[in-house]
Amino acid sequence: MDRPVLHIGNKQLSSWSLRPWLALRKAGIAFDEHMIPLDRPESRAALEAASPGGTVPVLETGGVAIWDSLAICEWAAERNPILWPADPDIRGQARSVTAAMHSGYSALRNACPMDLRRTAAPVTLDDAVRRDVVAIQAVWAAVRRSGDGPFLFGRWSIADAFYTPVAARFHHFAIELDPASQAYCDTLLADEDYRDWFDAAQREDLLPPGHSHA
Ligand SMILES: N[C@@H](CCC(=O)N[C@@H](CS)C(=O)NCC(=O)O)C(=O)O
Structure with missing residues (x-):
């Protein structure tokens, strides 16, 4: 079988592309x-030629295109179940927090787009963004199980893929967090695979400085 091809957007900006890239x-x-x-x-x-949905990420495999970051992560988890917690109840909860990110927190996403070349600096956050920041930390506090490792469910899971771009937004917009949330974000941003993506983003020369994209 040919190797799957993951079409991604700029590493500097494409928070959706980062998620399945980490999962693979x-x-x-x-x-x-x-x-x-x-x-x-x-x-x-180019997007329309590669992706029936007209967006990246899109995975080309077995003669079909799978678009949408969560669908690609689920495809990967079928091949390697290590991507979700082993316990079915905990796995359900991990899917909940992942889905919450996939379909929500739009105030944060719109106001603080991922830009891995942005110099960390605070901005004034409106109430809706503040509510998202509080809600995300509350969800993390409610589900965190650090027994088997430092990630949200102990060992790394797809939930962490979905919150890595959030940790990057919190860092680049210098958003203050409670200590446990800060420690979790530090773990995500120190992850070796994320560091590879981040380093590649620093070497990209695709956009004028200062440009950013949600
Ligand atoms: N829900 C989709 C969202 C994908 C998405 O919006 N991707 C952006 C890039 S990060 C995109 O392709 N935008 C099209 C454009 O910029 O024209 C997913 O999870 O993959």
């Missing part, structure tokens, strides 16, 4: 990656 790495699934630079005149045509 953690699952030990060999894949090729292909970048479609975003926000260029030719981006739309």
Whole structure:
């Protein structure tokens, strides 16, 4: 079987692409990656050619395209179940917190887009963004099980893939967190696979400085 190809957006900006890229790495699934630079005149045509949904990430495998970050993570978890907690009840809860990020917290996402080349600096946050920041920390506090490791459910899981871009937003927008949440974000941002992505983002030369994209 040909190696799957993961089409991604700019590493600097594409928070959605980061999630399945981490999951494929953690699952030990060999894949090729292909970048479609975003926000260029030719981006739309390239996105539509690669992805039925017209967005990245998209995984090309077995002659089909799977788009949507969570769908790609689930594809990876079918190949390597280590990506979710082993206990079915805890796994259900891990899926809840993952789905909450996938479909929510839009105030934070809109006001504080991931930009891995942004110099960390605070901005004034409106009430809706503050509510998201409080809600995310409350969810983390409610579910955290650090027994088997420092991640949300102990060992690394897809939930951590979904909150790694959140940790990056919190860092780059210098958002103050409670100590346990800060420690969790520090763990995510020190992860070796994330560091590989982050380092590659620093070497990208795809956008004018200061440009950012949600
Ligand atoms: N729900 C989708 C969202 C994907 C998405 O919005 N991707 C952005 C890049 S981060 C995109 O492709 N935008 C199209 C554009 O910039 O024209 C997912 O989880 O994959």
